[in-house]
Every structure is written in C-alpha cells, then in structure tokens.
Amino acid sequence: MAVINVTSGSQAILTLSNVDLAGAEPGATNGLVIPLLQDVSVSTQPGTVRYSTLDSTSSSAFTTVMENEISFNMLLDEATFFGLDSPGGVNSVTDNGLWSTSNSKSEIYFSIAFEGADSGDYFLKGQGFIGGLAPSASIDQAVWISPGTIIVNGDLTKDTV
C-alpha cells in the first residue's frame, strides 16, 4: 500500500485521440498528451432518486446513472490549443487542437494515467466531449491559462498499460 506520487512529472498524464480507445492509452504512439497541466480531477457521481416511506423516519434512495467528468487546468501550449501547422493526418485532436475539437463538438477518446505509462500502470479511459475551455490572460499571471473539461459519454473504466 502506498500513495501515488506525481512529483516525478511522468505520472499524471492526460492523453487524447479521435481514433479509438487504444490510441488514447498512456504511451500510445499517436495520442495527444496534454502538456503543462496544473491539475487534473476525475469526477464520478451516481445519479440518485430519494423517496420516503411511511414505515421509515429516514429517506431511502436508489441510483440511476453515473455522471462522469474530467476537469483540468493548464497553461496554454500553442500547438496543443490551436493545432499543428503541418497536420500529421493521424489524430485529428493533435492536428486541430483543443479549441477546434471543442468547437466542432467532436467526440474524443481519452485516458488519464495515474502512475505513468509503464507496463502495469493503472489508468482510466473513456470517451466524451471537450468543453469548458476558458482561456484567460492577465499581466499578473503572465501566461495564458485555461480550464477544461471532458464531458464523459458513458463509462469510465480502469485498465493497465
């Protein structure tokens, strides 16, 4: 039992691809690794319905569906945000950048590595839509910063590299 230490700089990795889940796995050749992430959060919340019965003084509940979301904050990298000057034609998220992928509402595949991209390392994967981009700049923060989210379409599943 041990904490997962992310200070080495190669543990928490967000990878995106438009091709398939395998293409977005940690370490995948053509996956777009989002650089300069300040933080990344995984949110998973079951929908619930509460109801009351005459024989109980406390309400009861049953679950409906899971709502999953990935949120992050990043310093903007030009190529990652706006795309490549010379598109490679393999991964459209890499080619077009986060902004255009979000704007076109294109569904993407993603993974979040928790322990890096070495064999046996755990990660979560799924598919969804990029949203929540809100780039901002100020003279105090000195660089462009943006939050972002991936609205997950379906399950978040665990896997290992």
Add this chain to the structure above:
Amino acid sequence: MTTIADNIRTQIGTNIASYTQFKVSQELPFTASGEPLYVKNKKTVYVDDEIESKIQLYRTLDQGEVYQTETTVQAFLSLDAKNQPSNIDDVVSAILSARDVVTSTQVNEGEVVSEIEDDVLTYTFEFNITNL
C-alpha cells in the same frame, strides 16, 4: 552580457544628457577611504549591480516550470544640500524614467528616497522589475 543594470545606466545617461551639470559613472558605487563614491563625486549618478531572484511562478504535472525573475537595481546621486540645482526635480524624474528602457515586464516600478547627512543630500533610486 548586457544586464538590466547596464541598460538602466545607459538610459539614465541618455535621459540626463541635456542636464550638463550631471553625469553617469560607469563605476559601481563602491566605498573608497570610508566614503561612497557618489558622496565624493557629487552630481554623478552611480548605478549598482543588480540583485536578481528567481521565483517559481508555475509548476505543472509534467515538470513544465515557469519562473519569474525579480530584479532590483539601485542608483545613487548626491548633491550639496545647501546649493541644490534648480532643475533637480527634472533630473530625478529623468532618472526614474530610465526604467522604461526595460520592456516585456510584469512589474516595472521605480522609487526614490532622499536623505540628508551633514551637508550632503543623497537620492537613492530603486528600480524593481519583474519579468518571465
């Protein structure tokens, strides 16, 4: 390598060139025989070496570090307190304006304090510059 102090020293020279009683020394304001040079050589501006500190502004999960550099430069000017030039306010203002030579900054501030000791009026200028 040209430092921020070098640039400010050069710009002070440009800014006060029309005030012919004043000049800028290329020497540092060191102390000789127990007396700072700027006290010995009045109406001469001495610019000290810069003090620089690097502060980590951002650190990311992939070790993409962004550093902020804070630079402080001091300059000194002494006058005969009993016989001040009538244009001293303009000269002080011109010296403070020298900070504008440093561009692409987050913070670019200059301040001046004056102190009288015996019959010597000393202006101490401090330029604080922050950039990436």
